[in-house]
Amino acid sequence: MIHKEGITFLGYTLVIILLLIIFSFLLFSKLICIFISIFFIVFYLFLILFFRNPKRKFNEINDNGNKEIIISPADGKILKIQKVFENEFLKKKCICISIFMSPFNVHVNRFPVSGKIIYVKYHPGKYVIAWLPKSSSYNEHTTTVVKTNKGEKILFRQIAGFLTRRIILYAKKNSIVKKGDEFGFIKFGSRVDIFLPLYSIILVKKGEKVIGGITKISTIPSI
Template sequence: MIHKEGITFLLYALIILLLLILFSFFLFSRFIFFSILIFLIIHYIFLIFFFRNPKRNFSEKNYKKKEIVISPADGKIVEIQKIFEKEFLKKNCICISIFMSPFNVHVNRFPISGKVIYVKYHTGKYLIAWFKKASLNNERTTIVVETNKKNKVLFRQIAGFIARRIIIYAKKNAIVKKGDEFGFIKFGSRVDVLLPLNSIILIKKGEKVTGGETKISIIPS
């Protein structure tokens, strides 16, 4: 299934690809033409692969008494650390950083159910996403969800060196469900999740996670 953010992009890319193939056919030798053709087809297949949107389902029926936090993105855990969050929570938190390479699914999903109480977009730079200072200097969004048990979970979409467009669907005061889409980042990026200090971390640095499925933390009642 192709994500809605990719449909228009893929259509324009297909038109450009067909024009390039046409020009190549008339301008170059047969060998060069077939080389260009193969390159363009592989490139277009990668674009289709990038905008894939697989279905993800997380069943909470076995975890009703626990607040399970799931991964908001596909990727690799690059950092788990205690930091002071100064934009909204203004307290020490556990920060889990997930790096998404261009080969990962780039759909972002709510890690927890509850009410959206804060949404903010920040302009910024395009440093390499796994740099620590990228979380404060890069283009990014900040979203905070308050759970039914009044715990606040903050998460950020952070643009990377290649990423040049962050899309966010989250709206303030909306009631959201864990696993639903809250945004999309194009071509490589990072998502940070900031949790209460008493959270039980279920993953470790270097581990690969699946957005909408992998359990990354339990917030005690």
């Protein structure tokens, strides 16, 4: 299934590629045209792969009990897990889990928890390589905070990467959201950070690959 953000883009790109292939047959030798055609076909298949949107639904049956289960907001690799001071909204020390998305990952972003959105903000910025520490504050990014049904405030952040030129955020303040539903999309390599309470139990480790909307990355016990 192709994500809605890619349908128009893929349509225009297909027209441009077909025109380029046609012109190449008029201007170059047959052998060169074959190579050009193969290149554009492979490139277009990559774009289709990038804009894929597999259907996923977190099993809410597993979310009952006295602990809050946090699922991964994105596909990718765990870049780092560290204690940091979150100074935009939470104003306290948290455990930050950073997930790096390569151009080959699914780039749909999903709510890691269910609850009510209490804060949403877009920050313009630069396009530093996403895995560098300074990218979280220098780069274009968005911040969203959801207050869960158990009263926890979970902050997560979309961060643009070197190739990224558009962050799309669907989250709206005061909306009631469900774990696993889409909250945004980032076009081409990027990163998502999620900030959890210090007493959270982390279920993943650095370097581990995670699946957005499926992989359990943490549990937060009731206190």
